[in-house]
Amino acid sequence: MTCAYVFSEDASLAAGLVTAATAVADRVHLVCPGTPPGTPPAGATSVVVLDGPPGTPPGSGVRPEAYAPALARLAGERNPDVVLIGATVSGREIAARVAAALGLALVSEATALRTLPDGGWSGERVTWAGAAVQTETWQGPAVVTMAPGHHVDPAPAPDRDADAVPVETVPAQTDTRVRVVSRAVREREAVDLADAARIVCVGMGAGTLADLGLATDLADALGAELACTRPVAEDREWLAAERYIGISGARVRPDLYIGLGVSGQVQHTAGIRDAKVVVGINTDPDAPLSGASDYAVVGDLREIVPLLTAEIRAARGSRTGPRS
Ligand SMILES: Cc1cc2nc3c(=O)[nH]c(=O)nc-3n(C[C@H](O)[C@H](O)[C@H](O)COP(=O)(O)OP(=O)(O)OC[C@H]3O[C@@H](n4cnc5c(N)ncnc54)[C@H](O)[C@@H]3O)c2cc1C
Structure with missing residues (x-):
């Protein structure tokens, strides 16, 4: 039985990744930082909430140093075949930290994910600024990031009782070495x-x-x-x-x-x-x-x-x- 853990702080990206994961895994566990989705996406076997570190203000973003150790610990204990992470700015860093912590292969910016007849995996990624598509294959568990814009659109929301999908809460790690001392909204020029x-x-x-x-x-x-x-x-x-x-x-x-x-x-x-x-x-x-x-x-x-x-x-x- 193939098992995938999916993580993204972006709820719609996470839902698309769950849909992509259901094509290659029998069990797909959605891991959410902070709060669970109102309705778990179609195909999710369960939801795991990584509870924000104490003192994390709502909407303060996903700090990789807080969530990567918790995700690595979870994946280390449960040994999924693939950890699929949304390739956002935070997601890329979290993926690298999780792969390094567990000694797993890291496949970056996959646009398609498949299982192979020999039990291995393959992923495609766009390279040379979009001029070519590179296919990568690997054996054994891996951490894979999928890029926004290339993920599968989420399957339609299921018509089911949200309580039917088990939700568990796991504490995220408190890392006192890095403190957010201030935040400022970057001024953007309105140009389209x-x-x-x-x-x-x-x-x-x-x-x-x-x-x-x-x-x-x-x-x-x-x-x-x-x-x-x-x-x-x-x-x-x-x-x-x-x-x-x-x-x-x-x-x-x-x-x-x-x-x-x-x-x-x-x-x-x-x-x-x-x-x-x-x-x-x-x-x-x-x-x-x-x-x-x-x-x-x-x-x-x-x-x-x-x-x-x-x-x-x-x-x-x-x-x-x-x-x-
Ligand atoms: C990971 C990565 C991502 C990148 N992403 C981007 C990106 O998104 N966008 C981007 O633009 N670049 C990107 N770059 C940089 C990119 O590789 C080039 O360095 C950059 O596009 C070159 O900019 P340029 O054409 O203005 O300068 P140059 O390459 O220096 O070209 C200047 C040109 O001006 C001509 N010229 C000089 N004087 C005159 C004159 N008086 N009249 C007419 N022509 C003249 C020269 O002949 C030359 O062809 C990226 C690079 C990396 C490594």
């Missing part, structure tokens, strides 16, 4: 790149704030959102983190994307796969973005962008006129 119809993206080839101004003018003339590559946001801090595109940033699908001084590394272009028309402006004809563009303009953005902006403004009659 995912739904932008036009995007002007600034890369490191824009070397000065005057170059950024040229890009802003072009975006303004086009009625486009201004975006950037990761180093422009994270290293130069010219634009907010919400504005960078790529594998670790926003995924966009505009009708028009114009990259200014963007080399087009795969970590960036993974975010523009669904763009309809891609224009690259770059001094280097061999830049990867030049090869991947519908229109590759080879030249200095300082010369080309003002010309382009002027042409667009002229074609539209006025900067503030109606846009289409």
Whole structure:
């Protein structure tokens, strides 16, 4: 009989993981940090609540150092075939700590999980910024993280008495070495790149704030959102983190994307796969973005962008006129 323990602090992710686990395990135990779900998800054999460490304020997040030892202890005592953990920021850290504590294999960011005829397991994960799918196989128990967005949608909520699923409470560990001394909500810029119809993206080839101004003018003339590559946001801090595109940033699908001084590394272009028309402006004809563009303009953005902006403004009659 195959047994899975599922853990995520995100209730809907946890429910999806329970559904995924029922395809490979006969018994699926849902482990929840803090509070049990109102209705246990379909397929859950039981619910185990890891009671928050004393003094944990409600909604204060899942601290890996508090929950990982408790989950490792539980898994160590009950020896499931797989511990399936939601690949959130906390979940990834908890998975690594549990795997290390129990000496188990760690399979990261699986998008599909299967049992094999020889008794082993296999999992798939997307790699090379979405360009390939890698299949990993293993024998014996393992800790597996599943990525948000790739987990199975939860099965419909069961029409049953919630009391029919046993719920037990297990204390989480108190770790006094780390104390949360303050919390602050991070200010986020209200920008929705995912739904932008036009995007002007600034890369490191824009070397000065005057170059950024040229890009802003072009975006303004086009009625486009201004975006950037990761180093422009994270290293130069010219634009907010919400504005960078790529594998670790926003995924966009505009009708028009114009990259200014963007080399087009795969970590960036993974975010523009669904763009309809891609224009690259770059001094280097061999830049990867030049090869991947519908229109590759080879030249200095300082010369080309003002010309382009002027042409667009002229074609539209006025900067503030109606846009289409
Ligand atoms: C794990 C990981 C995740 C990452 N995730 C992301 C991500 O989500 N998004 C992202 O963007 N990056 C990401 N990166 C970084 C990525 O690998 C690249 O380093 C980054 O995208 C390069 O940014 P860039 O094109 O602006 O700069 P560069 O690679 O330095 O390119 C600058 C380009 O500008 C051109 N240029 C220079 N001067 C001019 C000029 N005057 N006119 C026109 N062109 C000019 C150059 O020829 C060059 O092609 C990630 C990296 C790692 C390791």
